[in-house]
Amino acid sequence: MKFMAGKYIDDVFMTTNLTKEEILQQLNETMKTDPNFKITITINQALEYLAASIENNNGQLKTTIYHKSTWEPHILPYESDHPRHIHANIIYTMLVRAACLCSTVEDFDMER
Template sequence: MKILKEINQNIEFFGRYKDQIFFTWNKSSALELETFLENIREKHLNVRFQKFISTNAQFLNAYIENQQGQLYSRVHYDPNIPRYTLPYTMSHSKSAHSDWLRAVLILAVCYCTLVDDFQQERIYLELAYLINSYSLLFVETHVKHFFNYFHAQIMRYSANQSIYDKFRQQWFKFVEQ
């Protein structure tokens, strides 16, 4: 946890998963970054890391990019994994896939900074279910439930970026509670 505190004081955005940490660095010089990393190495001898410098990166199925100083992100799909497939479940597949649909819609809200990317992801998910023999009623019911739960029925088909930004802010506040 000490490393996260150090990172949080010096950067703009970070993510973690198990023993992996991802962070962006927007300070002025590469020397500052090297000094920061060297301090971590000295304080935490067991920590190993790989430095990757770029304007974009993929981390945990997220594509993250610095677009002229603005953070842009969307869902990223590994090109080696077939599209439109659902995760394998051994039993109660309808129930498991229902939970998975809600989870990936939530993930899309987290990852997609632009409304167009979010809507494209929503459509992709709906198609994935239809292609895998789920009924239109199943898809409609679960997607509608997702938007109703967050009191955001208007977002189902909206292409308005400001409405989407408010929806995301509402969602992030909900998660913080």
């Protein structure tokens, strides 16, 4: 069985080659172990997890940056009263984030 998982605090993401029925059976067995243990299950070809949008494209995982509906493509105005290093750090951080989360050069270029 191929399996990959990611965890951040109480958010878990996983991929597997099990069937949907096998996944649901295993998760239901897990939930029976403790009545306080709650799982929200989403089984799909694509999902948003933390800051990433993840898509299974014919067995190949494709990742891009997930932009929430409230996201605005603006950064701190240069005229704001923040120290100048803050402006440079915002741009640097956004580029590092794009480099880490975008699985293709084309998606990275879209973030620039």
